[in-house]
Amino acid sequence: MRHDPPKARKPDTGLVKPYRPKPNDFRETFIALGWECIEEHYQTNWRVIRRWIDMEGREDLIAARRAHVEAIWAERRLKRKRYVLGRTVTAVKIGHEEI
Template identity: 50%
Template structure:
């Protein structure tokens, strides 16, 4: 029985772009760049990106993105704190 799906995407869709298979590096790329830039990165429609997210497993993908952002903030925290201290010192000495 043919259910209209082959190779993980719909073969019934008249739009060829909507049949585009999920790239092998989608998971890593989405975790790194997020929703805002993923469409431009792959040059495809939002519907296709949403389908890829469903195929990748949204809860796991969202959790991986959250963990990545937390780790990134933790890595950048010392630099942000250093800049804040320098800005505070600059304000203090500017008024001196």
């Protein structure tokens, strides 16, 4: 008597889960939020986020994020130079005179 090995069960349609599609606003959201907040924003794991970044173009996306962060920091530097202890360092005009 010969025993054949059990045949592997073919997956039903409900067992195969397709990849989650990349959202249309992923690029803008990633540039604004960065890696730290994007997982929570889309409520997904890091593997899906990494796949979406690769689909979008990793180098271009990282360069755009870097430019965005540098612009934010440049704006903050200007504000820091202008204020000391909550007061404006630049001249304030009252009427026509400078103080």
